[in-house]
Amino acid sequence: MTRFRRTIQSAKGWVYPPxxxxxxxxLSTDRQLKLPFLCEGCEEALTPIGDDYCQxxxxxxxxxxxxxxxxxxCGGRELAMDFAVSAYRSSGMARELMHAFKYGKQLPLARLMGTLLERVWSDPRLHEVETWLVVPVPLxxxxxxxxxxxxSRELALEFIRRSGTPDQERPELKLFPSLKRIKHTVRQAQLDRKDRLRNAVGAYELKRSVRLPDGDGIGILIVDDVITTGTTVSECASTLRRSFELDSVAAISVMRG
Ligand SMILES: [Zn+2]
Ligand SMILES: [Zn+2]
Structure with missing residues (x-):
């Protein structure tokens, strides 16, 4: 039995026992609350992005x-976001889990992915606004x-839900689903670097009658599952920047390709 098939079977037991x-x-209840759907051993197999990454x-x-x-x-390229931060490297088991979530349609894994995404809070720049308007990369x-x-929307929802606890001194997060994808193309994952860069151009548009809320200290936070070249999130950022005056536009992802 392939690993993928086994994972689908395990999906049937999502509710109890986890x-x-x-x-x-x-998984014990405590473990499930700490990091949903991932055991200690498998957590150790993940590779977090360390402190040193391109700013x-x-x-x-x-x-x-x-x-x-x-x-x-990104040297020599213009990216439209101020910065991007990812939580873990996309390799081995991390990659398989993401595939099971996306292509295996295992929606409950959104809880795991949204929890892993919390690691990006270690970047101090994400604490420099009062409110992030959270924009999931649209399909x-x-x-x-x-x-x-x-x-990306499921991840964003989980990320927002998890930062709602009052003891955490974090910026406020508000879902701001303001973009739509207007270009239907092959999956980014199937493309080489050159085609990826081309594929995203002109792919997004602002939804009709989207307004930016009033207030100071508001930034845009684009959420994607995997960032590889940064082209997708940059294209989203550029679409938003064409429509609004924005001080801060950042992008986050669970994994880095
Ligand atoms: Zn495990
Ligand atoms: Zn770079």
């Missing part, structure tokens, strides 16, 4: 980069029908 989304080990596109490095000086990913309506849900 099991690890990767190895199917049963523009979030690409991880051995040492911190001043700006994007010499960044192999084309046709893709949404195929998949049944937009993984």
């Amino acid at each position: 099991v690890c989304g990767s190895c199917e080990a049963p 523009i596109c979030g690409q991880s490095y051995e040492t911190k980069m001043p700006g994007n000086f010499g960044c192999v990913n 084309h309506p046709r893709r949404l029908r195929e998949r049944g849900f937009n993984q």
Whole structure:
């Protein structure tokens, strides 16, 4: 039996008892509350993005980069967001879990992914606004029908839900689903770097009658499941910047391709 098939079977046991989304080990209630659907052993197999990453596109490095000086990913490119931060590297089991969530349609894994995403709060720049308007990267309506849900929206909802506890001194988060995808293309994951850069251009549009709420200290926070080149989130940022005067536009993702 393939791993994927086993994961689907384990999905049937989501409610009780909870099991690890990767190895199917049963999880205690405490564990399930701390990190839903992931056992200690599998958590250790994840590779967090360390403290050192490109201060523009979030690409991880051995040492911190001043700006994007010499960044192999974004050096020489203009990105429309101020910065991007990712939580974990997309490899091995992390990648399989993300695939099970997105393509295996295992919606309950949104809880795990949204919890993993919380790691980005370690970047102090995310604490510099009063309110983030959270913009999930939209799917084309046709893709949404195929998949049944937009993984970025589910992640954003979980991320917002988890930061609602009053003892955490964090900016306020408000869902701001202001973009739509107007270009239907093949999945980014199937494209090479050059095509990825081209594929996203002109892909997004502002939804009709979207207004920015009044107030100071408001920034835009774009949420995606995986950031690879940063082109998708940059295109979203640029679409928003064409319509609004924005001081801060940042992007976050659970994983870094
Ligand atoms: Zn496990
Ligand atoms: Zn970079």
